[in-house]
Amino acid sequence: MININETNKKHCCGCTACESVCHKKCISMQTDNEGFKYPVVDKTKCVNCRLCEKVCPILNKTHNVFPNTAYIVRNKNSEIVRSSTSGGAVTAFSKEIINNGGIxxxxxFDGNFYVxxxxxxxxxxxSKFRSSKYVQSDMGTTFTEVKQQLDNGKFVMFTGTPCQVEGLQNYLRKxxxxxxxxxxxxxxxxxxxxxxxxREFMEKKFGSEITYANFREKTYGYHSANLTLRFANGKKSIENTNTDYMLxxxxxxICSRPSxxxxxxxxxGRVSDLTVFDCWNITRYVNGLADDDKGYTAVIIQSTKGAKLFEKAKHNLIVYPADPKLLLENDGHMAMENPKYHKNRKEYFEMLNNGYNIEQVVKKYIPIKISRKIFGKFRGFFYKTGILRFLKKLKIK
Known part of the structure; x- marks a missing residue:
């Protein structure tokens, strides 16, 4: 049976494949003191069929061949691009599924801004799927719902992290x-x-409930995206990766899942049909194309089905061929590089669980530089005067 404890939490990605496949319903996903969900087995109900082990994507990792086809794309609908993290590619693919009676x-976000x-x-x-949510999503009963729709003959598209995709495919078992x-x-x-x-801290600070949240709003362009919050009292918060406590x-x-x-x-090489990621350096791949700071999406074809879906969605996309190796080396390096474990991660969560607010915790372990705060306050002015665009060009060079 699956056995996750304090010593081996890095062996669980929280995909819910084990919980979903258990016929005896003896596995439940329970939240730990860091906010992450892990499977807990009721041993009195378990019959040791080991299905949970057989579908675990970490215990049964599949390796795919290196992909040989990639593109850089942007949705032809400017409003979709504006509200998307990068180029709005996933919306184009999703539209094809929807138009064929799929799901x-x-x-x-739900009504309380849980992901x-x-x-x-x-x-x-x-539209609710657009823009990144830098939080692990609660899968709930998604895997079983997907299977039900598939067995009913519907076209289904599932989008998620690589471990969620592989967890789903393992759970389906065919x-x-x-x-x-x-x-x-x-x-x-x-x-x-x-x-x-x-969220609790920000609502207290602004004296009002959050009514809107966007982790990657392009207020100051694609290359300077920020976390934007709006509140019921009309106030708003616009902060970037260097000044926002969450980002x-x-x-x-310091706050990522152990796995x-x-x-x-x-x-x-992924088991998914398509892999997408930010294309930060469009001018490196397409000669003569200026970067208008609105965003493009890199798309890697991982299967024959992925290639067919891409072809069907092309009429809604601006498309440029690309070299997958070059794309991964420059903009997709996170596909192969693990983030560094912060030395104070344990203390960060302990302080957060002991009643300190996130501002106090960040100031203690990952303090924000005064220079960053000052620059952040004047970003609007720098953007309107063109100074921000000039600084971004220097950074890219």
Whole structure:
């Protein structure tokens, strides 16, 4: 049976394949003191069939060949690009599934801004999936819902992290021609607890409930995206990776799931049909094309099904051929490089669980430089005057 404890938490990615496959319903995903969910087995009900072990993606890792086809794309709909993390590619792929009577599963905010996997059956519903959510999503009963839709003959698209995609495919235990999977190259999945503590702090600071959240809003362009919050009282917060407490915690590697520091899924060849990630350096791949700072998506074809879906969605995309090796080396290096484990990670969570707010914890272990705070306050001015664009060009060079 699956046995995850305090000593081996890096061996669980939280995909829920084990819980979903258990016929005796003796496995439940329970939240630990860091906010991450792990399987707990009721041994009085377990019959030791070991199905949970057989579907675990970490225990049964699949290795794929190096991909040989890649593209850089952007959605032709400028509004979709504006509201997307990068170029709006996944929306184009999802639209094809929806238009064929299918259903799309992905991570989205619920009414309380928790990140959960849910589904969309109409084009208008796809907007909730746009823009990255730097929090591990709660899978709930998604895997069983996907299987039910597949067995009913519906086209299904599932989007998620590489471990979630592989967990789903292991749980299904057989290929489905009507299933399409997309994984995104991720740095890691941050703690839902940290996101919750952050929201509590920000609502107290601004004296109002959050009504809108976007981890990658392009207020100052694609290359200077920020975490934007809006509140019921009309106030808003716009902070970047160097000044925001949540983003700072994530990018410093202090609040990620233990399995992310030793990820078994960081390789160019994936079991998904398509792999997507940010294309930061469009001018390196397409001669004569200027970077307008709106964002492009890198797409790697991982299967024949992925290639067919890409061809069907091309009419909604601006497409440039690319070298997958070059893309992975420059913009997709996170597909192969694990984030560094922060030396104060344990103390960070202990302090957070002992009643300190996220501002106090960040100041203690990953303090924000005064110069960053000052620059952050004047970003709006720098953006309007063109100084920010000039500084970004210098950084790219």
């Amino acid at each position: 799309v599963f992905g991570g989205a 959960k996997h849910t589904y969309a059956e109409t084009e208008s519903e796809l 290929p489905y021609d009507n299933l399409f999977t997309i994984d995104f190259v991720c740095r890691a999945v941050p703690s839902p607890l940290v996101w919750e503590k952050y 700072k915690s994530f990018f410093k590697g 992310c520091y030793d990820c078994k899924f960081r390789e160019p």
